[in-house]
Amino acid sequence: MPESLFYFIQQLLNGLTVGSTYALIAIGYTMVYGIIGMINFAHGEVYMIGSYIAFTAIAALALFGIEFLPLLIIGAFIVSMIVTSAYGYSIERVAYRPLRGGNRLIPLISAIGMSIFLQNLVRLAQGSRDIAMPTLITGGVSIGPEDAFNANLSYMQMIIFAVTLITMTLLTLFITRSRMGRACRACAEDLKMTNLLGINTNGIIALTFVIGAALAAVAGVLLGMYYGVINPYIGFMAGLKAFTAAVLGGIGSIPGAVLGGLLLGVTEAMTAGYFSSEYKDVVAFSLLILVLLFRPSGILGRPEVEKV
């Protein structure tokens, strides 16, 4: 087989890796938007905090002498998901819930404020310099010929795929099968009616924030280990990308967020691989503009029906 094919496969794998983490973050945007029609601009920061908590957890576990690799990684996931969920819950409780029912712009401004606050909180507490995440997983498998260019799938990438797949499956089961998931869907369709049927909708909204934050924490742990470097500013770009993914796929739709994330990741990787990595953001956001021009509701979004 020609080298160019393996080169293509390599870009595809890289794109899908990053794309699946975009998808994890994008779900937080899309679920919150689906229920309360608000863009939680602090969500990127939640992801960043997830990375920092994971770093702290790994460091702490290592300090206690735990060196068994799976234990370290699972510990990082659990601690990061719990603490980050608490952040997600608190953000909603403090910055958004008191403002609900008013003008839609007000919580949006509050979200931007929350984003700046969290970024600076981490900057002051942890310093603004890059922190190196310990490289826990090395190696991988090669696809293709030994002597020429071959595609390489690292074990870390495999973990990213596996964890994303498991998380998405659990989320789908939760949304479609469980009672709380059913209540989430009801809230997304008609929040006020759901409330009048005796369901504590504030509780459901809080749950949505908690789920979104937990998924962002998963992405935070994965990307932190994948890139090996974290700093207080990684949330901004990741948040923007995930938001783009959510809009691309159709905001409010969970499968849309996944599709948007993967599409965005692959587009970026292809641009970087075949054109220039300097231009990957330009192409990614141009894609967003194009989709919005021709399909404003996103790929899987339902077209907005004007209510009369």
Add this chain to the structure above:
Amino acid sequence: MTSTTPLLEVSGLTMRFGGLLAVDGVALNVFPQQIVSMIGPNGAGKTTVFNCLTGFYKPSDGKIIFRGEEIQGLPGFKVARKGMIRTFQHVRLFKEMTVLENLLIAQHQSMNTNMLAGLFKTPSYRRSEKEAMDRAAYWLERVDLKEFANRKANTLAYGQQRRLEIARCMVTQPSLLMLDEPAAGLNPRETEDLKVLIAELRQNHDLTILLIEHDMKLVMSISDHIVVINQGCPLAQGTPEQVRQNPDVIKAYLGET
């Protein structure tokens, strides 16, 4: 048929939107198992009264006593859990969900929603699941929608959607059912069915009904008591006969000078 303590006691209910006084001092008593209708010209504030009662709005002033408890200003879900449930003028089903899911959602509050219980399917979880399914099946049968249980709600015909809304209210086992223009958009036959259904609900399910309706034939034939509201103020109340002959009511409706 009526007992001495009202199920719902409203006094001095007032709702202000900025400078606009939408509801001004409305008072009404609803006794158990009564059918009470609220009538009045368009824009009189009937729906606003409903919104205040069900916790959709926070009333500016006034007292709402439901089953002996003051409920004004409570959030909607708490009012609903006390047994007051309503429909809206327009159909507000969960359109993307199946007919059955619409009925299960309404029973969410009374079900065991513990996720661990759901994961391990504990006996209490299964029991509550079965109860909810049984109740849903019963009401689907009652409103003649059994064969549509797994259809999406938005694929039903308009009259069927209206009936599903009533079923969705009934699975919450309310003591007061509030219907906002339930006959709007129904044909005469469907209106007649609705009338029969409402009378049956009162008879067989120990239900009290508060109604907003423009169809005077329906209102006059079904109500025990009628409250007339005009421009946010209570205008008259009494039996259908009394209201029919009240000169103020005639004036407000026919615009006589």
